[in-house]
Amino acid sequence: MHGTTTSHSTASSLTTTSPNGTAHAARETSARRDPLARRLGLGASGDRAADDRGAATAEYAIATMAAVGFASLLVVIMQSDEVRGILTDLVRTALTVGG
Numbered sequence: 001m002h003g004t005t006t007s008h009s010t011a012s013s014l015t016t017t018s019p020n021g022t023a024h025a026a027r028e029t030s031a032r033r034d035p036l037a038r039r040l041g042l043g044a045s046g047d048r049a050a051d052d053r054g055a056a057t058a059e060y061a062i063a064t065m066a067a068v069g070f071a072s073l074l075v076v077i078m079q080s081d082e083v084r085g086i087l088t089d090l091v092r093t094a095l096t097v098g099g
Contacts, residue, residue: 077083 078087
């Protein structure tokens, strides 16, 4: 095998063995394997929006926090005597008109 170059690939690294038996790290053909390149948007296609894993989870978290904030505001508003009186009058009016 004198004069040949062989490549050994694993899930985490790619090495090339030179004819004299020395192993060298080979350049990866795709930046998709490199997490830093993926975060910087240096993928093979160059499209930063291509990797949107976790986006739905983040959107759900933001929507949930907004809903919790709105519910907290409603609880505070509903505890005031003025609002409670207005709602009580509204319900009484609705029941008397319908009945």
